[in-house]
Amino acid sequence: MxxxxxxxxxxxxxxxxxxxxxxxxxxxxxxxxxxxxxxxxxxxxxxxxxxxxxxxxxxxxxxxxxxxxxxxxxxxxxxxxxxxxxxxxxxxxxxxxxxxxxxxxxxxxxxxxxxxxxxxxxxxxxxxxxxxxxxxxxxxxxxxxxxxxxxxxxxxxxxxxxxxxxxxxxxxxxxxxxxxxxxxPDDWTVDIRSAKVRRVGTDVAIITHGGSLPKAMQAAEQLAAAGIEAEVVNLRVLRPLDTATITASVAKCHRAVVVDEGWRTGSLAAEVMARIMENVFFELDAPVARVCSEEVPIPYARHLEEAALPQPEKIVAAVKRMLG
Amino acid sequence: MIDHHAAPPPAGPVPWDKDFALRLLADMVRIRRMEEKSAEMYGAGKIRGFLHLYIGEEATAVGALHALSPEDNIVATYREHGHALVRGLDMAAIMAEMYGKREGCAHGRGGSMHLFDRATRLFGGNAIVGGGLPLAVGLGLAAKMQNENRVTACFFGDGAVAEGAFHESLNLAALWKLPVLFCCENNLYGMGTAIERSESQTDLCVKAASYNMPALRADGMDIVAVHKTTQDAVTRARAGQGPMFVEYQTYRFRAHSMFDAELYRQKAEVEEWKTRGPIHTFSARLKAEGKLTEAEFLAMDAAANAEVDAAVAFAEAGTWEPVEDLLREVMTPENAP
Structure with a gap:
């Protein structure tokens, strides 16, 4: 049960x-x-x-x-x-x-x-x-x-x-x-080798981890309401990265947005994007996008902090830009 | 201002039987000859990277390690060739490691600064100053939690005393009453900076006392004093009375590493300390007591040189790990025992 x-x-x-x-x-x-x-x-x-x-x-x-x-x-x-x-x-x-x-x-x-x-x-x-x-x-x-x-x-x-x-x-x-x-679930055992697809979709792969996963899931629901089916990949293991799960999802959806709360420059998102480029470049219908934290020490004031971090709305906007 | 002048040479009776005394003398000679050959091989381009020689400080490692038991843990620094050798690591495996050969104790992955030996519980060769101290605290904690009769001896230099790791580690070990000996080899210089130029308090035992940790000081050039002091500390730690700080006042005769022009100290100071050299002063005392003849010393020296020659031959004949194996030993292989 x-x-x-x-x-x-x-x-x-x-x-x-x-x-x-x-x-x-x-x-x-x-x-x-x-x-x-x-x-x-x-x-x-x-x-x-x-x-x-x-x-x-x-x-x-x-x-x-x-x-x-x-x-x-x-x-x-x-x-x-x-x-x-x-x-x-x-x-x-x-x-x-x-x-x-x-x-x-x-x-x-x-x-x-x-x-x-x-x-x-x-x-x-x-x-x-x-x-x-x-x-x-x-x-x-x-x-x-x-x-x-x-x-x-x-x-x-x-x-x-x-x-x-x-x-x-x-x-x-x-x-x-x-x-x-x-x-x-009844079987909650986790293997610490692989990423996991949390939501199945066909139009865009949203690849993320940790605290950004619920945001990506929210974004996917909003996109679904607009007729866009996003696949959401939970990386789970950040090292070594499960390249196979990432590339399989991108090869299926032909578009990818990487969401990462780290700062953009030199981020884990950059590594995921590089692997997509190395492995499934010719499957892509659009350049890979990312939603990361802005390049600023995280501010205290709520409205500024929210603006500095990845948010569902930013993810939705990135996907919609990509789909034209 | 700390006194850089050498005290009078170690003297006085040697309270050991001949056999034990000669074993310790032989170990000092083995280190000396190995280190001299290492410097030579560095000059010949056979050994590369950083090479930190222990010449002058032999009485400390030999005296201290002979006061410990095989079940004890040793944590050392990047100036650890002597500790590794005395602990029982094969000189050939040390030399091959410095050559970078597969037959080295770490298959050439570590080099001079990272000598390890699982069999004799030598937990490295750590090249971050102060890096070994927290590790030693943890080894002591594991021994205590598992009710093992194991003391952990952690060697480090006076330079490490300025690191946060020193203060955090002494506090933790004293707080948790762990069987750890903090063995400070005070050779007066952290690389090229004299201790009085880096420490507001140059009496290092006072620092230990501030963590409620008893401290002992020994003349690190006097192997008898080193052994006796370490033995006292080991006895206390083994009895469950907690950690101890031991300061060995010693001196490095050679440069910090092979890239050091020694602009920070006077030649006269080095020469003065050489009059207290641990090998010749100990030999003289043994001879005076009739425990050593010149012929015995020469035989001992010849044996050390032969061991060194064999180690060099072993390293020369060694092989290179194939580049295809580059990524080995980053993670533990599956199904490893």
Whole structure:
């Protein structure tokens, strides 16, 4: 029987399941314990599993992310929660120079079975230092897998395979999704290799991930009302990208719009567009378009923030421009 | 102002039996000869990239590592050839790695700065200053959570003390009472910057104390002092009493790397420190106590040179990893054990 729950509950269930199933799994990060998690993802865990396994850390992102890498090398299966992607910049050295490079520079002697979770994205009037969408940066790095759960099913199903992965996995959870409710299907297992078509269409492929997925779905409904059937692809895995699913959808629709909350220049959207060009150029009936964040630090004022981010209306407009 | 002058050479009785004393002396000689040959091979173009020699600092790695056990974890820096060798990594595998050959300990993927050895729990060769400290905290955490009787010894230089990673790591290890030894090899220079030009507080033990972590200081040129001090720290950590900071006051006789013209220190200072060289001062003490003869020393030196020659021959005969395998070891292969 499918059941209704929200994104936060789905992720909480997934962590709970992992903590029960494997004594090597533990959660560490800022306020994951007594506070119950900044976004309440670990509410109740501290009492149930104790302070050793639900480990509150000081405000030392570099230190505790590096410690999680060491704990993984030492035989544990840490889930480290970095409160937000904004603060992950303080830990970037350990993620890029140690976690991602470790297996390769040791000639394959050591793998780092580590899961790093962090909140990403804008849309809550938190201004320039709390609104980054830098998952595209992370997707640039060889040696890590990058996930962006965008649905209830993704939130429930991605953690288990991420923990089973012998290499570092970085999971980006968009804050705009946490209260989203939906049906969790009976089979919610997720493979962390492939993108998924969330809406079938024929006229244009809208390719997106994370917090932009609901916006793309809204845009698709508006387009349908105008007689345009959009296919919506949820990338889910940002590294390595599932090129086959992307190109299959574009080859079918012959048009593509890439939606990405990252800034336009050097964005993940640019990479998706490049792959479309490399693989299905001759299938295209129009140049590929993208809807990204504007090139500005995210402003505080609501109307300005909304103008800076991808919105359903911008996606609809991009599709209509393309179709003439 | 910190005193750059060398103290009097290490002296005094050696509280070890002959066999143990000669083993430690031999390890210092092995490092010295390996490093000299590495410099030569760098000049010959066989070794490339960055090469950081440990010449002058041998007593620190040898004395400290002989106070540790095989089940312990070692985390090191980019000046780690000596640590790798003493820990038990085959000199031939080290040399082949520096040559970039497939037969190297990391198949030529790491080079001089990234020597790893799973068998002896050597967790690298880290070329980001301070980068190994958080890792050591995590290894200590894993040992504690799994009730393993394992101490993690993390080596780093005085330069790392200025990094945020140092402060975050000492705090975490002390807060969580982890079995981690922070082994600071203070050679007075972070690359070309003297410690008093980079630290407002040059007494490094004071920094550890501010994290409620006990600190010990040892003359890093005196292998007896290094060994004794490390042993005390290991005993405490193994007993579950938490982390410890150990400062080894040592000196690098050679340049920082092969690209260093040494404009930042006086030749006289280097010469003065050489009078405290760990190998000749220790040899002299052993000879005075009748634990070493000149013939024994020469035999030891000849054995080290033979080991070096064999390592070079192994590296020379080594093969290059095929370019078709370039992308290997980025991710763990499916079905890996």
């Amino acid at each position: 499918s059941r209704r729950l929200n994104y936060r509950e789905a992720m909480r269930e997934a962590m709970h399941e992992a903590l029960v199933a494997d004594p090597r799994v533990f959660l560490m990060g800022e306020d994951v314990g007594m506070y119950g998690g900044t976004y309440a993802f670990s509410k109740g865990f501290f009492d149930e599993f104790g302070p050793e396994r639900i480990r509150d850390t000081p405000l030392s992102e570099l230190g505790f992310v590096g410690a999680a890498i060491g704990a993984a090398l030492g035989g544990m299966r840490p889930i480290v929660e970095v409160m937000t992607v904004n603060f992950s910049l303080l830990a970037l050295d350990q993620i890029v120079n140690t976690a991602a490079a470790y297996r390769h520079m040791s000639g394959g002697q050591f793998s780092v079975p580590l899961v790093i979770r962090m909140t990403t994205g804008a849309g809550r009037q938190l201004a320039a230092q709390h609104s980054h969408s830098l998952e595209g940066w992370y997707a640039h790095i060889p040696g890590i897998r990058v996930l962006a759960p965008a649905t209830i099913e993704d939130a429930r199903g991605m953690l288990a395979p991420a923990l089973a992965d012998p290499d570092p996995v970085v999971i980006f959870e968009h804050a705009g999704l946490f209260n989203m409710e939906g049906e969790l």
